[in-house]
Amino acid sequence: MTKTLTHLARLEAEAIHIMREVVAEADKPVMLYSVGKDSAVMLHLARKAFYPAPPPFPLLHIDTTWKFKAMYALREKAARDAGMELLVHQNPEAIARGINPFDHGSLHTDMWKTEGLKQALDHYGFDVAFGGARRDEEKSRAKERIFSFRTATHIWDPKNQRPELWNLYNARKAKAESIRVFPISNWTELDIWQYIHLENIEIVPLYFSAPRLTVIRDGMLLMVDDERFPLQNGEVPIERSIRFRTLGCYPLTGAVESHAATLPEIIQEMLLTSTSERQGRAIDHDQAASMEKKKQEGYF
Amino acid sequence: MSDATPQNGFYKADDLIASDIDAYLNVHQHKSLLRFITCGSVDDGKSTLIGRLLYDSKMIFEDQLATLESDSKRMGTQGQEIDFALLVDGLAAEREQGITIDVAYRFFATEKRKFIVADCPGHEQYTRNMVTGASTADLAVILIDARKGVLVQTRRHSYLAQLLGIRNIVLAVNKMDLIAYDQAKYDAILAEYTAFANSIGINDFTAMPISGFKGDNITERSIHMPWYAGPPLIAHLETVALDNDADQTKPLRMPVQWVNRPNLDFRGFSGQIATGIVRPGDAIRVLPSGKTTKISKIVTLDGELSEAVAGQSVTMCFADEIDCSRGDVIAAADNPPEVSDQFESTIVWMADEALVPGRAYWLKLGTQTVSATVQSPKYAINVNNMEHIAAKTLELNAIGVAEILTDKAIVFEPYANNHVLGGYILIDKITNATVAAGMLHFSLRRAQNVHWQATDIGREAHAALKNQKPKILWFTGLSGSGKSTIANEVEKTLNLLNRHTFLLDGDNIRHGLNKDLGFTETDRIENIRRVGEVAKLMADAGLIVLTAFISPFRAEREMVRAMMPEGEFIEIFVDTPLEVAEARDVKGLYKKARAGQLKNFTGIDSPYEPPENPDIRVNTVEMSPVEAAEHIVRQLMPLK
Numbered sequence: 001m002t003k004t005l006t007h008l009a010r011l012e013a014e015a016i017h018i019m020r021e022v023v024a025e026a027d028k029p030v031m032l033y034s035v036g037k038d039s040a041v042m043l044h045l046a047r048k049a050f051y052p053a054p055p056p057f058p059l060l061h062i063d064t065t066w067k068f069k070a071m072y073a074l075r076e077k078a079a080r081d082a083g084m085e086l087l088v089h090q091n092p093e094a095i096a097r098g099i100n101p102f103d104h105g106s107l108h109t110d111m112w113k114t115e116g117l118k119q120a121l122d123h124y125g126f127d128v129a130f131g132g133a134r135r136d137e138e139k140s141r142a143k144e145r146i147f148s149f150r151t152a153t154h155i156w157d158p159k160n161q162r163p164e165l166w167n168l169y170n171a172r173k174a175k176a177e178s179i180r181v182f183p184i185s186n187w188t189e190l191d192i193w194q195y196i197h198l199e200n201i202e203i204v205p206l207y208f209s210a211p212r213l214t215v216i217r218d219g220m221l222l223m224v225d226d227e228r229f230p231l232q233n234g235e236v237p238i239e240r241s242i243r244f245r246t247l248g249c250y251p252l253t254g255a256v257e258s259h260a261a262t263l264p265e266i267i268q269e270m271l272l273t274s275t276s277e278r279q280g281r282a283i284d285h286d287q288a289a290s291m292e293k294k295k296q297e298g299y300f
Numbered sequence: 301m302s303d304a305t306p307q308n309g310f311y312k313a314d315d316l317i318a319s320d321i322d323a324y325l326n327v328h329q330h331k332s333l334l335r336f337i338t339c340g341s342v343d344d345g346k347s348t349l350i351g352r353l354l355y356d357s358k359m360i361f362e363d364q365l366a367t368l369e370s371d372s373k374r375m376g377t378q379g380q381e382i383d384f385a386l387l388v389d390g391l392a393a394e395r396e397q398g399i400t401i402d403v404a405y406r407f408f409a410t411e412k413r414k415f416i417v418a419d420c421p422g423h424e425q426y427t428r429n430m431v432t433g434a435s436t437a438d439l440a441v442i443l444i445d446a447r448k449g450v451l452v453q454t455r456r457h458s459y460l461a462q463l464l465g466i467r468n469i470v471l472a473v474n475k476m477d478l479i480a481y482d483q484a485k486y487d488a489i490l491a492e493y494t495a496f497a498n499s500i501g502i503n504d505f506t507a508m509p510i511s512g513f514k515g516d517n518i519t520e521r522s523i524h525m526p527w528y529a530g531p532p533l534i535a536h537l538e539t540v541a542l543d544n545d546a547d548q549t550k551p552l553r554m555p556v557q558w559v560n561r562p563n564l565d566f567r568g569f570s571g572q573i574a575t576g577i578v579r580p581g582d583a584i585r586v587l588p589s590g591k592t593t594k595i596s597k598i599v600t601l602d603g604e605l606s607e608a609v610a611g612q613s614v615t616m617c618f619a620d621e622i623d624c625s626r627g628d629v630i631a632a633a634d635n636p637p638e639v640s641d642q643f644e645s646t647i648v649w650m651a652d653e654a655l656v657p658g659r660a661y662w663l664k665l666g667t668q669t670v671s672a673t674v675q676s677p678k679y680a681i682n683v684n685n686m687e688h689i690a691a692k693t694l695e696l697n698a699i700g701v702a703e704i705l706t707d708k709a710i711v712f713e714p715y716a717n718n719h720v721l722g723g724y725i726l727i728d729k730i731t732n733a734t735v736a737a738g739m740l741h742f743s744l745r746r747a748q749n750v751h752w753q754a755t756d757i758g759r760e761a762h763a764a765l766k767n768q769k770p771k772i773l774w775f776t777g778l779s780g781s782g783k784s785t786i787a788n789e790v791e792k793t794l795n796l797l798n799r800h801t802f803l804l805d806g807d808n809i810r811h812g813l814n815k816d817l818g819f820t821e822t823d824r825i826e827n828i829r830r831v832g833e834v835a836k837l838m839a840d841a842g843l844i845v846l847t848a849f850i851s852p853f854r855a856e857r858e859m860v861r862a863m864m865p866e867g868e869f870i871e872i873f874v875d876t877p878l879e880v881a882e883a884r885d886v887k888g889l890y891k892k893a894r895a896g897q898l899k900n901f902t903g904i905d906s907p908y909e910p911p912e913n914p915d916i917r918v919n920t921v922e923m924s925p926v927e928a929a930e931h932i933v934r935q936l937m938p939l940k
Contacts, residue, residue, distance in 0.1 A: 016613035017571075048600065136406075163725075166723045267321060
């Protein structure tokens with residue numbers, strides 16, 4: 001009598017297998033932790049993969065100083081609950097030059113996230129970094145390997161990716177080269193939400209709708225999270241019932257008006273909605289192949 | 301009816317989502333997962349079909365649709381209509397050239413299943429990409445352009461799908477709208493494909509006429525083709541049997557990925573079960589050591605499991621403390637897989653730099669990584685017509701059959717039985733690139749495959765005719781101890797006694813049979829193995845064989861003893877202290893060795909392990925060679 005595994009059971013088993021391969025073959029792995037829902041799922045899977053041992057690698061948060069306050073609060077707690085070391089890196093050059101999303105546009109992402117990530121990986125000497133990217137998020141991600149090889153200067157070459165067959169992953173590399181590994185590549189947004197629901201995983205409260213102070217700017221619904229938010233002429237923050245489908249730097253992340261306050265309600269809203277998840281992210285709208293270009297430069 | 305859209309589409313998010321989300325979630329979380337590939341030649345409409353599947357299952361959002369509509373007008377190939385292919389061709393280079401370079405993975409769901417579809421490129425130069433996509437697929441949809449029929453690409457993709465062991469093949473005859481839904485043309489294509497498929501061993505496949513562009517026979521049966529009685533594509537995908545279910549019915553195999561040892565009280569073995577089912581109390585065997593124990597518990601964060609099945613990632617504990625580490629395989633105790641170091645294999649070459657026969661590559665199979673060399677291919681396969689062609693190497697995208705040797709034995713199963721223990725990759729040791737993928741057919745161990753040919757005149761008959769009992773008189777001792785001299789005296793005496801003898805002398809053998817061997821430890825071992833085999837054949841012929849070799853290692857002398865019937869191997873220790881042998885230095889070798897001109901010289905920089913219980917011992921300090929020979933012959937009596 002066979003037992004048909006559900007799609008979530010198979011996705012979970014695949015992610016755990018990937019994480020164990022990394023730990024067995026990497027010299028110094030790290031898990032990139034962004035505090036978002038995908039990171040929350042990835043961290044939960046890591047705890048499962050190595051139980052009863054704690055995950056044998058630290059968490060690394062590439063901080064831009066512009067995350068939502070609620071994200072910083074959960075960051076500390078999640079690491080503590082998992083029994084893992086939490087490393088936080090902020091690009092010192094971006095701090096010195098006061099790089100911010102209001103004045104510097106795409107330079108903000110480049111300096112804090114792309115450069116910050118490279119600095120941190122080089123500084124600590126991590127050779128493999130787990131990331132929570134999914135193939136359903138964006139077109140160039142759909143073609144990226146689970147083990148995504150990077151040169152010593154962190155460059156991704158989409159035309160020269162290693163073939164990835166069966167569940168055999170080639171983790172060999174020269175010194176200074178590194179590999180980004182995406183254990184939840186094959187998960188969809190619905191899978192993530194459903195798994196959070198089934199496994200009762202703690203996520204940032206911003207994913208649930210609540211009355212929050214907001215302004216509408218350039219067609220995006222932005223939350224006024226702290227006093228650094230510069231109001232433009234005539235802008236008056238208004239309290240709206242909002243939530244976030246995706247969380248990044250708060251001035252770059254659009255909210256949606258919603259009354260979904262529970263996970264089933266969120267999933268319901270997501271299934272009935274008509275826009276994709278990354279629509280709320282400014283980063284993708286630069287140009288058609290913008291993510292592919294950013295990834296080649298070293299962005300996750 | 302066939303023109304499904306998000307507004308009236310059969311597979312749009314169902315009403316349950318709005319009315320009872322908890323009930324919907326309960327249904328959805330019990331869906332199974334099917335992975336499939338779509339393949340076909342460049343213009344067969346693969347990307348369009350996938351775009352259609354995503355569109356019809358409402359996996360395309362408004363913002364994506366808006367982008368798609370504007371992109372379609374700007375660079376689409378369908379005039380003012382939506383070009384679904386643009387949804388799938390993600391890399392900028394692909395969009396510019398209008399082709400699919402790399403495998404793209406897409407996700408969609410219906411009421412019954414979730415699907416991961418890998419869109420595989422069609423050109424011959426992307427064979428490696430298709431093989432990559434096919435390696436994880438349960439099913440392959442092979443597209444044919446109804447206007448063109450069975451093409452070279454159709455044959456190539458069918459062959460590759462079969463090669464990678466995909467059990468379910470769907471032949472989708474696409475673009476039926478462009479041939480006016482003509483049944484006769486469809487039947488002709490089907491007949492042609494059936495003949496070809498049977499010729500390469502595909503005996504079972506499902507054929508259907510479709511239009512990805514118009515939506516015919518995708519989610520619903522097409523009103524344009526009432527003559528087609530089978531299910532539409534989606535219905536077939538929803539009900540076809542999963543490989544994962546079949547894997548559970550096979551014997552247990554789990555490659556060990558990682559040993560979980562958080563403290564002294566816990567030792568668990570982590571891995572993903574490849575095949576079979578395991579429960580606490582089951583008897584298991586750890587390969588390659590062969591040690592057995594029982595499973596004491598299966599540990600997870602959510603508590604201990606009473607059962608785990610193929611596909612699950614688990615951590616198991618043993619009842620006994622037996623050795624087990626990464627690379628080992630935990631298997632059913634009564635039905636373990638084979639262990640071997642020599643195989644026949646199909647190899648798909650994936651690198652620009654061609655295969656170098658004899659070069660060492662890393663071979664990764666399951667969680668085992670070993671050094672391996674590929675012999676010159678027996679033949680390469682022309683993937684367009686399946687002909688075998690002579691080949692000295694394998695170039696990029698070439699597929700061939702060759703022998704492969706690993707430097708240590710690995711646990712394996714034929715790929716046809718087990719993809720996890722039969723599929724491997726080769727990694728270049730310098731560049732670390734994945735250069736090839738392979739599928740093991742079977743082990744080539746000579747011991748398993750070369751059977752002893754029985755002959756009518758046996759060793760007893762040979763010996764009876766010579767009126768003697770065959771023996772091997774194995775002389776061992778340091779260089780210059782007097783082995784050859786004494787053996788020569790013994791043979792002279794035996795000859796006078798009308799015995800049939802033959803003397804194998806170390807130096808003489810190294811001039812011929814073993815002239816390819818040096819004096820390293822490995823070569824010395826091989827030297828003795830060969831002498832042992834030759835001596836055994838001569839003894840089988842009825843002879844009394846005398847051998848005069850330093851034969852410094854106990855293990856090799858014991859190996860030869862073990863080859864012979866009880867009492868026929870006589871170990872004769874020519875016992876001469878090193879200083880005496882060195883003082884004699886008949887051949888001047890000790891002098892050279894001491895001067896560092898001769899490496900690996902026994903007694904100087906290479907060890908000699910004297911026999912612990914020799915059958916005969918002669919002391920050459922006290923005895924002359926003739927006296928020693930007399931002593932030996934006396935011990936051998938009677939010779940019949």
